[in-house]
Amino acid sequence: MPKTEKEYTVEEKLANLYKLQLLVSEIDRIKNLRGELPQEVADMEAAIEGLNNRLTNDQNAIAEAEAKINVLQGKIEEATAQIKKYTKQQDDVQNNRQYEFLSKEIEYQQLDIELSNKRIHENLETIEGLKRRLDATSAEIDERQADLDIKRGELDEIIAETRSEEETLREKAKKIENTIETRLLTTFKRIHKKTHNGLAIVAIERESCGGCFNRITPQRQIDVKMRKKIMVCEYCGRILIDEELANENEMRRRRKGILANV
Numbered sequence: 001m002p003k004t005e006k007e008y009t010v011e012e013k014l015a016n017l018y019k020l021q022l023l024v025s026e027i028d029r030i031k032n033l034r035g036e037l038p039q040e041v042a043d044m045e046a047a048i049e050g051l052n053n054r055l056t057n058d059q060n061a062i063a064e065a066e067a068k069i070n071v072l073q074g075k076i077e078e079a080t081a082q083i084k085k086y087t088k089q090q091d092d093v094q095n096n097r098q099y100e101f102l103s104k105e106i107e108y109q110q111l112d113i114e115l116s117n118k119r120i121h122e123n124l125e126t127i128e129g130l131k132r133r134l135d136a137t138s139a140e141i142d143e144r145q146a147d148l149d150i151k152r153g154e155l156d157e158i159i160a161e162t163r164s165e166e167e168t169l170r171e172k173a174k175k176i177e178n179t180i181e182t183r184l185l186t187t188f189k190r191i192h193k194k195t196h197n198g199l200a201i202v203a204i205e206r207e208s209c210g211g212c213f214n215r216i217t218p219q220r221q222i223d224v225k226m227r228k229k230i231m232v233c234e235y236c237g238r239i240l241i242d243e244e245l246a247n248e249n250e251m252r253r254r255r256k257g258i259l260a261n262v
């Protein structure tokens with residue numbers, strides 16, 4: 001541990017861990033104030049992003065259908081020109097066979113025009129459907145964006161109100177973290193994450209674990225009071241300290257006014 005030259009006694013380690021717990025609990029309290037808001041905002045943002053993607057896809061599909069219509073219209077023009085040409089040629093034919101041949105060609109071009117018109121019609125219908133959906137999606141985006149703005153406003157307000165408090169707490173927590181050996185800190189963080197109330201180190205109160213309220217054996221209570229070894233609750237795995245050590249540290253913090261606004 002290059003950061004901390006100082007060797008801490010178990011008692012000091014426990015006291016530091018407990019101080020860290022008090023700070024972490026206050027940070028948790030602030031996070032609870034924000035509640036579901038951050039997640040709600042993130043969900044709403046994701047939903048709007050999805051709708052925007054749909055909007056882009058539909059716009060692309062419309063452009064594609066319009067391009068197809070252009071091609072088809074070109075084909076119709078070509079066919080019309082062909083028909084005109086063949087009709088004119090029919091005036092100058094030498095025999096029936098030639099006339100018949102041109103009639104067939106004209107018929108073929110007419111069928112082609114019919115087919116193109118049918119496909120143009122289909123594409124127009126597709127475009128119409130896409131445009132209707134586009135309008136609906138745009139309206140939905142506007143609506144959701146308005147909701148998001150309100151929610152984000154609420155969240156920003158809470159964050160602004162609690163930011164400086166949280167920063168102070170985080171700074172203090174960081175300082176204490178730097179005095180705690182990595183392995184112990186990792187254990188602390190793991191238990192903190194795992195427990196529903198975020199308490200990783202608790203005092204023995206009325207001969208029971210302050211975290212899970214299971215009874216602690218007399219021998220274990222004595223071991224905890226000795227402050228010579230880091231002891232954990234055999235039921236919930238939380239780190240245990242005696243009530244006195246907890247009180248000492250809490251009192252000191254109260255005097256310093258860190259808990260003033262709790």
Ligand SMILES: [Zn+2]
Binds near residue numbers: 209210214233
């Ligand atoms: Zn326990």
